[in-house]
Amino acid sequence: MATIEASGTAHLEEHHEHHGPATGIKRWLFATNHKDIGTMYLVFSLIMFFVGGAMAMVIRAELFKPGLQLVDPELFNQMTTNHALVMIFGAVMPAFVGLANWMVPLQIGAPDMALPRMNNFSFWILPFAFTLLLSTFFVPGGMVAGGWTMYPPLVLQSGDSFPMLIFAIHMMGASSIMGAINVIVTVMNMRAPGMNLLKMPLFCWSWLITAYLLIAVMPVLAGAVTMLLTDHYFKTSFFSAAGGGDPVMFEHIFWFFGHPEVYIMILPAFGVISEILPTFSRKPLFGATSMIYAIASIAFLSFIVWGHHMFVDGMPLAAQMFYMMSTMLIAVPTGVKVFNWTATMWRGSLSFEPPMLFALAFLFMFTIGGFSGVMLALVPADFQYQNTYFVVAHFHYVLVPGAVFAIMAAVYYWIPKWTGHMYSMKLAHWHFWLSTIFVNLLFFPQHFLGLAGMPRRIPDYAVQFTDWNMVSSIGAFGFGLSQILFVIVIIQCVRGGKPASAKVWDGALPTGLEWTLPSPAPYHSFTTAPDVK
Amino acid sequence: MRVIRGDDGRNAARARRCGIAGALCLAAFGWATSAAANTSNGYNLPLGVTEVSRDIYALHMEAFWICVGIAVLVFGAMIYSLLKFRHSRGAVADTTLSHSTQVEIIWTLVPAVILVVMAIPAAKLILKMEDTRNSELSIRVTGYQWKWEYQYMDAAAGIDIFSTLARDSNFARQLHSGVDPNTVPNYLLDVDKPLVIPSGTKVRLLLTSQDVIHAWWVPDFGAKRSAVPGFVNELWFTIDPGKEGIYRGQCAALCGRDHGFMPIVVDVRTPDEFKKWVADQKAAAQPAAAADGRTADGRPTDRRTAAAQALPN
Numbered sequence: 001m002a003t004i005e006a007s008g009t010a011h012l013e014e015h016h017e018h019h020g021p022a023t024g025i026k027r028w029l030f031a032t033n034h035k036d037i038g039t040m041y042l043v044f045s046l047i048m049f050f051v052g053g054a055m056a057m058v059i060r061a062e063l064f065k066p067g068l069q070l071v072d073p074e075l076f077n078q079m080t081t082n083h084a085l086v087m088i089f090g091a092v093m094p095a096f097v098g099l100a101n102w103m104v105p106l107q108i109g110a111p112d113m114a115l116p117r118m119n120n121f122s123f124w125i126l127p128f129a130f131t132l133l134l135s136t137f138f139v140p141g142g143m144v145a146g147g148w149t150m151y152p153p154l155v156l157q158s159g160d161s162f163p164m165l166i167f168a169i170h171m172m173g174a175s176s177i178m179g180a181i182n183v184i185v186t187v188m189n190m191r192a193p194g195m196n197l198l199k200m201p202l203f204c205w206s207w208l209i210t211a212y213l214l215i216a217v218m219p220v221l222a223g224a225v226t227m228l229l230t231d232h233y234f235k236t237s238f239f240s241a242a243g244g245g246d247p248v249m250f251e252h253i254f255w256f257f258g259h260p261e262v263y264i265m266i267l268p269a270f271g272v273i274s275e276i277l278p279t280f281s282r283k284p285l286f287g288a289t290s291m292i293y294a295i296a297s298i299a300f301l302s303f304i305v306w307g308h309h310m311f312v313d314g315m316p317l318a319a320q321m322f323y324m325m326s327t328m329l330i331a332v333p334t335g336v337k338v339f340n341w342t343a344t345m346w347r348g349s350l351s352f353e354p355p356m357l358f359a360l361a362f363l364f365m366f367t368i369g370g371f372s373g374v375m376l377a378l379v380p381a382d383f384q385y386q387n388t389y390f391v392v393a394h395f396h397y398v399l400v401p402g403a404v405f406a407i408m409a410a411v412y413y414w415i416p417k418w419t420g421h422m423y424s425m426k427l428a429h430w431h432f433w434l435s436t437i438f439v440n441l442l443f444f445p446q447h448f449l450g451l452a453g454m455p456r457r458i459p460d461y462a463v464q465f466t467d468w469n470m471v472s473s474i475g476a477f478g479f480g481l482s483q484i485l486f487v488i489v490i491i492q493c494v495r496g497g498k499p500a501s502a503k504v505w506d507g508a509l510p511t512g513l514e515w516t517l518p519s520p521a522p523y524h525s526f527t528t529a530p531d532v533k
Numbered sequence: 534m535r536v537i538r539g540d541d542g543r544n545a546a547r548a549r550r551c552g553i554a555g556a557l558c559l560a561a562f563g564w565a566t567s568a569a570a571n572t573s574n575g576y577n578l579p580l581g582v583t584e585v586s587r588d589i590y591a592l593h594m595e596a597f598w599i600c601v602g603i604a605v606l607v608f609g610a611m612i613y614s615l616l617k618f619r620h621s622r623g624a625v626a627d628t629t630l631s632h633s634t635q636v637e638i639i640w641t642l643v644p645a646v647i648l649v650v651m652a653i654p655a656a657k658l659i660l661k662m663e664d665t666r667n668s669e670l671s672i673r674v675t676g677y678q679w680k681w682e683y684q685y686m687d688a689a690a691g692i693d694i695f696s697t698l699a700r701d702s703n704f705a706r707q708l709h710s711g712v713d714p715n716t717v718p719n720y721l722l723d724v725d726k727p728l729v730i731p732s733g734t735k736v737r738l739l740l741t742s743q744d745v746i747h748a749w750w751v752p753d754f755g756a757k758r759s760a761v762p763g764f765v766n767e768l769w770f771t772i773d774p775g776k777e778g779i780y781r782g783q784c785a786a787l788c789g790r791d792h793g794f795m796p797i798v799v800d801v802r803t804p805d806e807f808k809k810w811v812a813d814q815k816a817a818a819q820p821a822a823a824a825d826g827r828t829a830d831g832r833p834t835d836r837r838t839a840a841a842q843a844l845p846n
Binding site: 066067068069070071072073074077145146147151152153154157240241242246247248281282283284285286287288289290312313314317320321324325328329331332335336338339340342343345346347348349350351360363364367368371374375378379380381383384386387388448451452453455456457458459460461462463464467468507509 | 576585607620631
């Protein structure tokens, strides 16, 4: 039993093996185990996905036909604002943190995250932050309705919900920063002997780089929203021309955070896809080193493109040129990744289990989102696209069949490892096909709407936009309902199912330390460091 | 047994993927070749009525076709892999095919070159659009929550128009109004008093706002710019002679509750008709001004006072 480490560790090890996880609510409130915390993040994010989804249903229900049928325009704006805040900060980001918590220690052969108690705190901040945010629905004046981008002076017209929003954002930011610190310290210090950085799986690489992005930009968001707060309550005039300030300065500060933020939401997705495609192609990832360089280049470039959100705001000529070039430049490493994934499949031996289906759907549809991104980078064309549904279509393509599908692919890939059970392939296939068909019905027509002239963030529209809005809304209802299947698959899998082997995907080629553990992975795994050749 | 059932499902899946890819290509072609016109056909940008809008359209289509070309290649390779390299059909993976520096260099440099090719006409067009010199008519545009004000300068100085959503649209759009939007002409795209401008004239807008950030946008002009409180943004356009008529646009920056209900209508007239209109407007304003120093709308005729009132102090 005794290991090379101090006998104290060995004693603790035996102690744990006697007692296992705590029981009842204490297990979760005081969790320090990366698996439990990962589970909590994932469950939380799934709940938030439905909350944000419900808001989207309100939006698409109102937009089903021209004319106002259901909600006051102010409430509509509250829905669009909070749909984005909940999806970004409550669904996508926590889901990726949950995946990091579960998989990074397993993939690097570490017993847990480096800072388990801070890990617990990072998670438990989130339910508080979102209770605060969602409770603004009940506050006089309602939720903040100035868009998730919170541009002043409009956002300063908000009522009592405004400071609650700011405080919630501060809390979410603190949670993200601490989570990012944990990832970096874990990856840099706790890799098993023999696992040098270049041997580390792509998912861990993508999270290492994402963690640096988080630490760099979440404080900037904190600064921006604090300046909003002081402008509103303490007579500063950062964003008011009357006092010598500039509303456009907020846009600069916000988007300096905002653009890396969207890469924070997609880089871990890239990591997931780079894990799944090779497994079900039975072939190593093509150009793994290039893929790492590509992620690093994308992360670096993400800091110098923020102006492309502001082309129409009266930007000087030189800045327009610069931001156009830098934004187009990001297409190069992103393209390299798409080509490398394709080359991974090329001359492989492909099978189409649910994780692979979602990964393939990601590959196709993220690329479509990338194409509209390149078009948006062209400044003169952007003057027609800005603040229209063309932009909405672009970012939803990269976020929904992009990031969200990658999260679903990851869950379908790793949940047998987490629970020890296989899930219903039939239900998973239904979930996949319904989601894919409806997500395209939902977002593809929005390209047409934007080009035809429909602005975004409007609750009602001119009658020439009726048909595509109707199709999009039908897609939305279908997509939303299809996600119930996902919940059923997960719940059934947690409760039981055909036992999963250690390798889970027999016949495929899963590489990585996580597949050397039994399924379910033991509560404490890699208490002794594994051998990495 | 399992293999056969899986195969059926995969054949259906394959057929579906081919079908989707084919449909997408057809759709792209149909979309692109449907007649571009002054206004949008419902799928695509409008060709528009200014040289800038036409240039934007051309740039957009160039980018679109390049993307389609790349998509055909990339999606083609993906679809080919899905069909040809199937485990269920006995494909054996070539595990040695895992890196190639040569190929990586090619597919880094080629896209970079393609991007440069796209950037050149874009950069030229930016230069053209930023050239606000030698405008012939300037109009100060102020965004309010939730309407536009147009104050003419130069030869038409003194004309001051507030432009608000038309009454019938405003009534119909109320929650539970009971009015079918399809019965309202130009629903949500109509105002009481449009902006009137001459064709064939370089018109320059000086955009600002009285309260929050708005944005002025008429798609058929290829013209959009934010209206930021406390600052003045310039935006110019020259409507092609012969393209007189009514053009409609909307506010393009979230500005509060009625962001979707403050449209823009531009009435483009020939230069002669415009001169006549200006003269008529000034004549109409005269008698009231003579009486009490105020315009028919009740605002002071002293332009400096009005200017000072329009901007935050």
